[in-house]
Amino acid sequence: xxxxxxxxxxxxxxxxxxxxxxxxxxxxxxxxxxxxxxxxxxxxxxxxxxxxxxxxxxxxxxxxxxxxxxxxxxxxxxxxxxxxxxxxxxxxxxxxxxxxxxxxxxxxxxxxxxxxxxxxxxxxxxxxxxxxxxxxxxxxxxxxxxxxxxxxxxxxxxxxxxxxxxxxxxxxxxxxxxxxxxxxxxxxxxxxxxxxxxxxxxxxxxxxxxxxxxxxxxxxxxxxxxxxxxxxxxxxxxxxxxxxxxxxxxxxxxxxxxxxxxxxxxxxxxxxxxxxxxxxxxxxxxxxxxxxxxxxxxxxxxxxxxxxxxxxxxxxxxxxxxxxxxxxxxxxxxxxxxxxxxxxxxxxxxxx
Amino acid sequence: xxxxxxxxxxxxxxxxxxxxxxxxxxxxxxxxxxxxxxxxxxxxxxxxxxxxxxxxxxxxxxxxxxxxxxxxxxxxxxxxxxxxxxxxxxxxxxxxxxxxxxxxxxxxxxxxxxxxxxxxxxxxxxxxxxxxxxxxxxxxxxxxxxxxxxxxxxxxxxxxxxxxxxxxxxxxxxxxxxxxxxxxxxxxxxxxxxxxxxxxxxxxxxxxxxxxxxxxxxxxxxxxxxxxxxxxxxxxxxxxxxxxxxxxxxxxxxxxxxxxxxxxxxxxxxxxxxxxxxxxxxxxxxxxxxxxxxxxxxxxxxxxxxxxxxxxxxxxxxxxxxxxxxxxxxxxxxxxxxxxxxxxxxxxxxxxxxxxxxxxxxxxxxxx
Numbered sequence: 001x002x003x004x005x006x007x008x009x010x011x012x013x014x015x016x017x018x019x020x021x022x023x024x025x026x027x028x029x030x031x032x033x034x035x036x037x038x039x040x041x042x043x044x045x046x047x048x049x050x051x052x053x054x055x056x057x058x059x060x061x062x063x064x065x066x067x068x069x070x071x072x073x074x075x076x077x078x079x080x081x082x083x084x085x086x087x088x089x090x091x092x093x094x095x096x097x098x099x100x101x102x103x104x105x106x107x108x109x110x111x112x113x114x115x116x117x118x119x120x121x122x123x124x125x126x127x128x129x130x131x132x133x134x135x136x137x138x139x140x141x142x143x144x145x146x147x148x149x150x151x152x153x154x155x156x157x158x159x160x161x162x163x164x165x166x167x168x169x170x171x172x173x174x175x176x177x178x179x180x181x182x183x184x185x186x187x188x189x190x191x192x193x194x195x196x197x198x199x200x201x202x203x204x205x206x207x208x209x210x211x212x213x214x215x216x217x218x219x220x221x222x223x224x225x226x227x228x229x230x231x232x233x234x235x236x237x238x239x240x241x242x243x244x245x246x247x248x249x250x251x252x253x254x255x256x257x258x259x260x261x262x263x264x265x266x267x268x269x270x271x272x273x274x275x276x277x278x279x280x281x282x283x284x285x286x287x288x289x290x291x292x293x294x295x296x297x298x299x300x301x302x303x304x305x306x307x308x309x310x311x312x313x314x315x316x317x318x319x320x321x322x323x324x325x326x327x328x329x330x331x332x333x334x335x336x337x338x339x340x341x342x343x344x345x346x347x348x349x350x351x352x
Numbered sequence: 353x354x355x356x357x358x359x360x361x362x363x364x365x366x367x368x369x370x371x372x373x374x375x376x377x378x379x380x381x382x383x384x385x386x387x388x389x390x391x392x393x394x395x396x397x398x399x400x401x402x403x404x405x406x407x408x409x410x411x412x413x414x415x416x417x418x419x420x421x422x423x424x425x426x427x428x429x430x431x432x433x434x435x436x437x438x439x440x441x442x443x444x445x446x447x448x449x450x451x452x453x454x455x456x457x458x459x460x461x462x463x464x465x466x467x468x469x470x471x472x473x474x475x476x477x478x479x480x481x482x483x484x485x486x487x488x489x490x491x492x493x494x495x496x497x498x499x500x501x502x503x504x505x506x507x508x509x510x511x512x513x514x515x516x517x518x519x520x521x522x523x524x525x526x527x528x529x530x531x532x533x534x535x536x537x538x539x540x541x542x543x544x545x546x547x548x549x550x551x552x553x554x555x556x557x558x559x560x561x562x563x564x565x566x567x568x569x570x571x572x573x574x575x576x577x578x579x580x581x582x583x584x585x586x587x588x589x590x591x592x593x594x595x596x597x598x599x600x601x602x603x604x605x606x607x608x609x610x611x612x613x614x615x616x617x618x619x620x621x622x623x624x625x626x627x628x629x630x631x632x633x634x635x636x637x638x639x640x641x642x643x644x645x646x647x648x649x650x651x652x653x654x655x656x657x658x659x660x661x662x663x664x665x666x667x668x669x670x671x672x673x674x675x676x677x678x679x680x681x682x683x684x685x686x687x688x689x690x691x692x693x694x695x696x697x698x699x700x701x702x703x704x705x706x707x708x709x710x711x712x713x714x715x716x717x718x719x720x
Contacts, residue, residue, distance in 0.1 A: 048440070049445075061437060062441075063441065079473065080473045083448070140468070163535070165519040166519070167519055213470075215470075
């Protein structure tokens, strides 16, 4: 009942709009509507999405937001920012105004800046890809904008795990794609029925241009990334095979670790570090180079003489999801269920 | 005299009862203010009107006291063009929003919807008299806990590891514990967590690896997509469904941290399908498990069948798309995107065949 009266009140106030007076002195940004002080007479600003004709205002849903009194006038702050190239209706003091925020001329459109793995040949049991965008993206139904096509131009079906809550980094720029693990992993139903996602062939990853940034603005063109599929990888990465280029003493030269294969970009993040002989962490920055085959570490302070250890988390993976301690899908054998999850993986080096 | 004695006894009893209630309050460490919620991915209600919010972006679980909302009758709720309605309320377009969850407070039948907007602003809405109202989250009574990796692991590696990205897949509350399943962007593994509630600085924190029965030859780590804690044959169990495979049951008292916890696969619900929500409904002495799916209709499993099923599926289903194991019934509701219990019936967000996205109740006839 209370709501009925609320609706009625809005309706009556909107009917009074028919006696519309002069135009309003107001400014609009993405985050607010400001009605200048001279116009202020009411306490409530009502906004609607779209150009709503006067007779439809009563049946339209107002935009949620807060109205505040300030020294400059009366402010309306929408619950989320107003969109660009989107028409809105503003009703205040029986006056209707329409407005639209046009996209700035120098607006930089969303683009894809990196795809990991960047190596042109991926194992047929590739498990993850990462797409880095130039700016934060709209994550709603984001996986709908991503597809793989074969050389014939056909879109492959059931390639990406369609997560409701996408795996997007906190800055909403790095998106993780799981290549349908049910198909990539041997023995599971989807694998048995559909087979693995990729065969030894050439494919293209497409990010369609209708994907939008956090301002609701699309990319200008489709992003296309070609890659080839090679052999299946069912071998655990072994750090003992990794080679270290030891930097010079008293320099801030980079320490380079040459891995024996391209490594998974995501699993290396925050999963590797260097400690000195007192087990104190050496501060610095890690980077992945040369198609994720080289780990580069730039120290903050010059290297000192001494013994060091590179500590690797067992969860560091290769491109097929095999980590340092286990294979992604391992055959069950008697007594093989114990994994060495507590084993420490480290490489030692000395600076003289 | 008898009346006076009764009065005194009842007075003494009421003192103890009130005292016991005060001591049992789950909100003693709640504070008022802005909990800093950055996203709402999954929600569940605990007792005393406490809403648990899984905030994947901030890697936190926030418990918010919503007990002030009055009991309402939502048995006739029906909201059509729900996506358009919410987009209009937010001054945006449908493609800029995502309805991430819908839950009902079993204590007062209030329905809540969580929305994430492309700008990164999370919104909580409540249904009142068939109208959506915003529930502000910037000044609430709350308590929260950060989802961190097990402390021992960090200590062992002597690394100040940053928080990894961990998306909450499902969240449930049972008897002083918040249970969580999720998926990280680093490892495709089953991460199932149990966090004591009320939250405390020194968390009793379990990170469980749960395996579902191997499909013959290969052992499988896989993330749990949806689950419910429930009783099977009088014992506490977890009924879990996986992203790319079946329905699995685990005896709760056999799940141990840092051990392989193997479940029993009781049904394959058809490949090419992913469970979305699971609820349990008790009605006239019958218990039913309802499962909303991405590519199958709403399924109903009678707990009697689940309890009677003693087998374990160990080989993949060969017939394409076929379902095996515990019997289930397809209810005439397809494209159910959100599902929760409402009284002795259920409520859902459903994409109807005409394209309309509706918030509507199911008929309790289906679960009698």
